[in-house]
Amino acid sequence: MSRRPRLLFTALALTALLWLLFATAERALALAQRFLALPAWLQWTLGGVLALFAAAGLMVLWWLLRPRRRRPIPAPDRGSLELRIDRLRERGADTGALASELGELDRRRASTRIYIALFGEISTGKSSLIRALAPHAQVASDARGGTTREVDHYDGSLPDGRTLVLADVPGSREAGGETREILAREEALRAHAVVYLCAGDLNRSQADEMHWLADFGKPLLLVLNKADQWTSTEREQLLARLRQHSRGIASAVLAISAGGSERYQRQLADGSTESVERLRKPAVEPLLQALDRLVASGAEGLEDLREHSVLAGLHERTGMLETQTRADEAQRIVRKYARRAIVGALAAIAPGSDLVIQGVLAAGLTRALAELYGVKVSDVQIEDFVQQARLTVRTGSSIVLAVAGNALKAFPGLGTLGGGVLHAFAYALIFDSMGQALAASLAERHTLDQHDAGARLKELLADTGSTRLRQLASQTMEAVREHDRVE
Numbered sequence: 001m002s003r004r005p006r007l008l009f010t011a012l013a014l015t016a017l018l019w020l021l022f023a024t025a026e027r028a029l030a031l032a033q034r035f036l037a038l039p040a041w042l043q044w045t046l047g048g049v050l051a052l053f054a055a056a057g058l059m060v061l062w063w064l065l066r067p068r069r070r071r072p073i074p075a076p077d078r079g080s081l082e083l084r085i086d087r088l089r090e091r092g093a094d095t096g097a098l099a100s101e102l103g104e105l106d107r108r109r110a111s112t113r114i115y116i117a118l119f120g121e122i123s124t125g126k127s128s129l130i131r132a133l134a135p136h137a138q139v140a141s142d143a144r145g146g147t148t149r150e151v152d153h154y155d156g157s158l159p160d161g162r163t164l165v166l167a168d169v170p171g172s173r174e175a176g177g178e179t180r181e182i183l184a185r186e187e188a189l190r191a192h193a194v195v196y197l198c199a200g201d202l203n204r205s206q207a208d209e210m211h212w213l214a215d216f217g218k219p220l221l222l223v224l225n226k227a228d229q230w231t232s233t234e235r236e237q238l239l240a241r242l243r244q245h246s247r248g249i250a251s252a253v254l255a256i257s258a259g260g261s262e263r264y265q266r267q268l269a270d271g272s273t274e275s276v277e278r279l280r281k282p283a284v285e286p287l288l289q290a291l292d293r294l295v296a297s298g299a300e301g302l303e304d305l306r307e308h309s310v311l312a313g314l315h316e317r318t319g320m321l322e323t324q325t326r327a328d329e330a331q332r333i334v335r336k337y338a339r340r341a342i343v344g345a346l347a348a349i350a351p352g353s354d355l356v357i358q359g360v361l362a363a364g365l366t367r368a369l370a371e372l373y374g375v376k377v378s379d380v381q382i383e384d385f386v387q388q389a390r391l392t393v394r395t396g397s398s399i400v401l402a403v404a405g406n407a408l409k410a411f412p413g414l415g416t417l418g419g420g421v422l423h424a425f426a427y428a429l430i431f432d433s434m435g436q437a438l439a440a441s442l443a444e445r446h447t448l449d450q451h452d453a454g455a456r457l458k459e460l461l462a463d464t465g466s467t468r469l470r471q472l473a474s475q476t477m478e479a480v481r482e483h484d485r486v487e
Contacts, residue, residue: 075312117167117191125225129258132282189313192302193219214249216309227255334435337365342479345427373442433460
């Protein structure tokens with residue numbers, strides 16, 4: 001658009017705006033004149049109603065625009081959590097770590113000491129900060145980063161003399177440090193409060209970690225370490241960005257210098273240089289003051305939040321163990337029915353890949369897996385699913401037999417065996433595929449979804465993965481040898 005049309009368009013827009021303002025003002029004056037012409041009692045009544053509407057509008061606007069407080073993820077009550085752990089233990093799951101976590105929860109509550117976890121990525125100065133807050137602690141540090149390999153506790157103190165237990169946890173984002181990162185997160189949940197240490201602006205992973213801590217309701221201080229590396233202007237700009245990232249998450253954002261050592265090259269009188277190491281004096285007073293305010297209510301005042309985060313974390317860990325335990329039990333059920341199908345195929349007069357021969361086993365497998373995943377199914381639903389599976393297998397029988405034949409040829413000594421073994425292996429493939437598909441569908445959908453389970457069954461029947469087929473071949477040959485011994 002050239003300059004003249006732009007000027008014309010701007011002039012028209014300004015004219016329209018002025019006309020709208022004039023019309024609005026004229027209308028407002030007319031309403032004001034009519035309002036003043038009313039009796040005094042009606043003026044007060046209408047004025048009061050308008051004031052109420054204005055107040056209500058302002059309240060709605062404030063509710064819409066106010067900053068939202070993050071609500072911590074829900075945590076179960078301790079009784080229900082212990083019941084779930086007991087059930088897992090009865091099913092053979094290793095629940096030692098979960099029980100130990102509950103014991104540690106009780107131990108710390110009884111001690112009435114305040115635990116503070118220092119959390120953050122590697123090389124942000126956590127060990128140096130421990131040394132500044134607990135001068136007598138022996139803390140190992142390494143310029144390469146990732147020195148902390150486990151959780152260590154040190155006694156520090158506040159300006160008023162109260163003792164803090166400082167937890168130095170492994171740094172996150174360390175190569176190959178997934179296990180230590182889990183240790184760090186678990187210790188952060190056990191603590192009464194968390195000091196999140198950074199050495200610059202937050203990256204995406206650090207922001208995700210802070211949101212994760214906030215989801216558990218942890219009282220949090222965001223601390224910019226090594227603040228002496230920037231000018232005052234740069235430091236204020238960094239703090240402003242950190243406050244923006246942590247809005248609604250951190251109780252306070254502040255800058256400190258944990259001290260530590262640094263190396264530099266010094267030039268000597270003869271022109272040579274030498275490497276010199278010097279200690280930087282820590283400046284952590286803002287952090288001590290913020291901690292003093294954060295833990296002013298003492299351990300008892302912070303205990304409810306701490307217990308909530310521990311139980312919420314245990315809820316997640318228990319859920320993962322329940323999922324794994326259920327998956328392991330599903331595998332045992334599938335293997336059991338696959339073996340029964342193999343034996344049935346070997347004993348059949350005319351073995352084949354049609355589920356009509358072993359429909360009872362297919363129904364039993366479906367019922368057992370549905371019961372394992374807590375899905376209520378009727379006999380009609382089971383029959384419908386078995387019928388659908390039967391059609392799927394019948395349609396893909398050539399593929400099943402081809403996969404079975406190729407698998408047997410791939411293993412020395414199996415490809416020369418008779419057709420009975422081939423059909424037995426085909427049954428093993430069918431029932432394993434059916435069980436795996438149904439278990440995956442039940443775990444994800446929490447209902448007997450015939451279409452979803454059927455689609456998964458088709459994929460598994462054509463799966464030529466050597467590891468799975470090798471296991472099925474081994475299971476088949478074991479059943480064949482046992483069948484031959486019996487005969």
